[in-house]
Amino acid sequence: MKRISLELGGGGKTMRDFIAGLIVPAFKNPILSGLLDAGHLPSGFAFTTDGYVVDPIFFPGGDIGKLAINGTVNDLVVSGAVPLYLSLGLILEEGLEWTALERIIRSLKTAAERARVRIVTGDTKVVKQGQADKIFIHTSGIGRIVATPSPGLIGPGDAIILTGTLGEHSVAILTARGDFGLESRVKSDCAPLNFLIPFWKSGVLWMRDITRGGLATILSELAEQIPYSILVDEDRIPMSNPVRAATELLGIDPLYLACEGRAVLVVPERKARAVLSRIKKDPLGRKAALIGRIEQRIGRPGELLLRTSAGGLRRLEPLTSELLPRIC
Amino acid sequence: MAAANEFRRKKVIDALIAAIRKKKKALPSPCRVMEVCGTHTMTIHKYGLQPMLSEAGIDMVSGPGCPVCITPGEVHEAAIRLVTERENVILATFGDMTRIPTRRGSLQSIAPARGSEVRIVYSPDETLELARRHEDKEIVFFGVGFETTIPSIALTARSAGKEKLPNFSILSALWVIPPPLRAILESGEVRISGFLYPGHVSAIIGQEPYEFIAREFGYPGVIAGFEPGDILLGILSLLDQIREKKPIVANEYRRVVRPEGNPVARKIMEEILEPKDACWRGLGVIPRSGLRLRTGFAAYDAELKHDLRIDARESDLPGCRCGAVLRGLLSPPQCPLFGKKCTPESPHGPCMVSFEGACFVHHKYGGPRS
Numbered sequence: 001m002k003r004i005s006l007e008l009g010g011g012g013k014t015m016r017d018f019i020a021g022l023i024v025p026a027f028k029n030p031i032l033s034g035l036l037d038a039g040h041l042p043s044g045f046a047f048t049t050d051g052y053v054v055d056p057i058f059f060p061g062g063d064i065g066k067l068a069i070n071g072t073v074n075d076l077v078v079s080g081a082v083p084l085y086l087s088l089g090l091i092l093e094e095g096l097e098w099t100a101l102e103r104i105i106r107s108l109k110t111a112a113e114r115a116r117v118r119i120v121t122g123d124t125k126v127v128k129q130g131q132a133d134k135i136f137i138h139t140s141g142i143g144r145i146v147a148t149p150s151p152g153l154i155g156p157g158d159a160i161i162l163t164g165t166l167g168e169h170s171v172a173i174l175t176a177r178g179d180f181g182l183e184s185r186v187k188s189d190c191a192p193l194n195f196l197i198p199f200w201k202s203g204v205l206w207m208r209d210i211t212r213g214g215l216a217t218i219l220s221e222l223a224e225q226i227p228y229s230i231l232v233d234e235d236r237i238p239m240s241n242p243v244r245a246a247t248e249l250l251g252i253d254p255l256y257l258a259c260e261g262r263a264v265l266v267v268p269e270r271k272a273r274a275v276l277s278r279i280k281k282d283p284l285g286r287k288a289a290l291i292g293r294i295e296q297r298i299g300r301p302g303e304l305l306l307r308t309s310a311g312g313l314r315r316l317e318p319l320t321s322e323l324l325p326r327i328c
Numbered sequence: 329m330a331a332a333n334e335f336r337r338k339k340v341i342d343a344l345i346a347a348i349r350k351k352k353k354a355l356p357s358p359c360r361v362m363e364v365c366g367t368h369t370m371t372i373h374k375y376g377l378q379p380m381l382s383e384a385g386i387d388m389v390s391g392p393g394c395p396v397c398i399t400p401g402e403v404h405e406a407a408i409r410l411v412t413e414r415e416n417v418i419l420a421t422f423g424d425m426t427r428i429p430t431r432r433g434s435l436q437s438i439a440p441a442r443g444s445e446v447r448i449v450y451s452p453d454e455t456l457e458l459a460r461r462h463e464d465k466e467i468v469f470f471g472v473g474f475e476t477t478i479p480s481i482a483l484t485a486r487s488a489g490k491e492k493l494p495n496f497s498i499l500s501a502l503w504v505i506p507p508p509l510r511a512i513l514e515s516g517e518v519r520i521s522g523f524l525y526p527g528h529v530s531a532i533i534g535q536e537p538y539e540f541i542a543r544e545f546g547y548p549g550v551i552a553g554f555e556p557g558d559i560l561l562g563i564l565s566l567l568d569q570i571r572e573k574k575p576i577v578a579n580e581y582r583r584v585v586r587p588e589g590n591p592v593a594r595k596i597m598e599e600i601l602e603p604k605d606a607c608w609r610g611l612g613v614i615p616r617s618g619l620r621l622r623t624g625f626a627a628y629d630a631e632l633k634h635d636l637r638i639d640a641r642e643s644d645l646p647g648c649r650c651g652a653v654l655r656g657l658l659s660p661p662q663c664p665l666f667g668k669k670c671t672p673e674s675p676h677g678p679c680m681v682s683f684e685g686a687c688f689v690h691h692k693y694g695g696p697r698s
Contacts (some may be wrong), residue, residue, distance in 0.1 A: 042412070298696065307376075311338035312376020312380055313695060314373065
C-alpha cells in the first residue's frame, strides 16, 4: 500500500511531483497553476499560506512564533507583494505549558511589528495529548502586489545574487535538537525580508526565499523554467565557518539546507553590481554575493551546473530525499 | 579542516591534473583505474573530477565498495521476512538499508507483523539501548559494513554478552574487502590498469592484505584518502608504478593509514567474528569474504536464533543491472533503467539507494549533458 513518507514534505522532487500530480489538477485554476509562493489575485492582492511544525519550538535565534510570521511574510515578498495582513491559526497540544504559549504569542507580536504586518483574524484548537506535538501554527497572509516575477525575461549573462550565508537555520535546529550529539553556537537566520521589496523596482526579474530544498533545489526549479542553463560558482557561495564545519562533519550538503531569512535573486547583467552593493548596505544583506550567472554556452537548457571548488563542473540535482524533517 | 581544504583548491587540483596528463601521455596503453571504495566514487563526482580525468586520459571504474549495495537480495529478504512474519520484533538498521528494493518490497514499504517495526539507527550502540528499553520485544540489529564499521558492530555482541541481554541479536551483513578484489582479478572480466584502495578500510587492515594483488597478479595499487587532491595523488602514484613496471601497494594516505593498520580494532574483530564463504551481489559466492559471530557468541546470531534460512540464490529484481555495475562491467548511465525506471526517489536496485552507490552518485553528481 502506498503511504505518505516524510520525503513528501521535504521540499524536493517528491513534493513537487505530489503538487503537480494531485493538487494542481484537483483545483485547476490559473492563479494556482502559476505555482508562485503566493497566488496573485485579480484584485491586485497576493495571498499565501503556510504551516509551522518546527521541532524544537524554541531554538537559538528564534522560535515557532517568529518563524510563523517571517515565513509567510517572506513568501509574499518574493512573490512581488508588500505584506499587509496575516491570519493566525493555533493547534495546541493538551498539557502545553502556559508560559511557553505566552512566550510564543509575545514573539509573534514582536515579529509582526518588525515585518510591519497586522494579525487580523485567527483560530485556536486544542487536541489530546499525543495527537500533536506541543504547538503547530498556521498563518495565511495578504499583500499588495507591486511587481510580477518574470522568469520569461531572464537572459544569458544575468546575475544570480544570494542575499547572505547559507544553512544557519538548519544547523541551529539540528544542534538544538541534539541530533548527532553535535553542539554549536549557530543562530537561525530567521528574519523578514521586507528590505528586498524596493528591489522589484530596480529591475529584479525573479526572487525566491531559500527554504526547504535549499539553494540547489530552488535554482534547479528556476533552470527548468528557462531556455538556458545556470552556472553557480561554489567558491563564491557565502557560508559561515561553523556551518561549513558542521555540514562537513555530518556529511550534509549545505546547498540543500533550509534558511529562513535568505533569498536568491536574478538581476539583469547591467544592473547586477548596483543591486548587489545596495543589498549589502542592509544589515540582513551584508554577506550578499554574486554567486553565478545564466549561461547559454555551457551545459544544456534547463540544467543547473556547479563549478566546484576543485575547478570541476557537475550538475546540481533537486533534493531527492528528506534531509531534516520538521525544520520549519 | 584547513589541511583538507588545501586538497580541494583549484590551483592544487589544476597542477595535479596537469601532472597526470603529462605522465599518462608518456604511457602507450589506455589507463583504467578501479576506485574500490564508494566514498572515492562520491568525491570524484561531487568535485567534478570525472570530466577532468577523462580529458587527461584516465578512465575511472567503480568497484564493489558499497556494503549496502553488495549485500545480496536474499539477505534483505530475510530481514523483511523476520519483521513481517514474527510479532514483537524491532528490526534496527541504518537508513539506507530500509530503502533497498527486493521482490518482497523494501523494509520501508512492507507492513510489519503485530507489535513489530523497523527502526532507523545512526550508531550500533543505539540498538543495545533499544534492547534495554524494550524488554518485551526481540531486537534484531541488521548490521551492515566493511572493516571500517565492523568493529563497532561486533562490540554490540560483546556488550550484549556482558549485560546478558536475552532479547538482542545481530543479522550480519559484514564483508571484508580483499577477497572480492581477488575474485574480480581471477574472473578476468574487467580491464584494469590499477586500483585505488579504500582509505578508511585500510586504516583498519593496513597494507599487507593487498600485497597479493601486486605479487600474484602484477597490478599496481595505492591507498588513497578522500579529498580530491588525495585521489589525484593516488593516480599519479599508479602512473609511476605502471611506467616503472614495479607494481606495489603504495600508501598516499599516511596521515591516517599506518602500514600495519589498527591492530586493536582487528583484535576485537577476531575475538568476536570468524570468516565465512559469502555471497556478494553480482559476484556470487566468494571464499572467506564475509564474517559471522564465533561459536561463543552464537546466542546473538539472528540467523541461528530466529532460524532464518537465507537462500543463496540470486534474487535481483528483473532488469536490475546492479550486479554488472558492482563488477565494474557497466557504467551506471549505460544501464537501460538509469534515470528512467530507476531514480533516487524510486530506486530499482541498491546502487541507486545508497549514498555511496555508484548509480546514486552518477545520478546526483553527473557532469553536464553534452
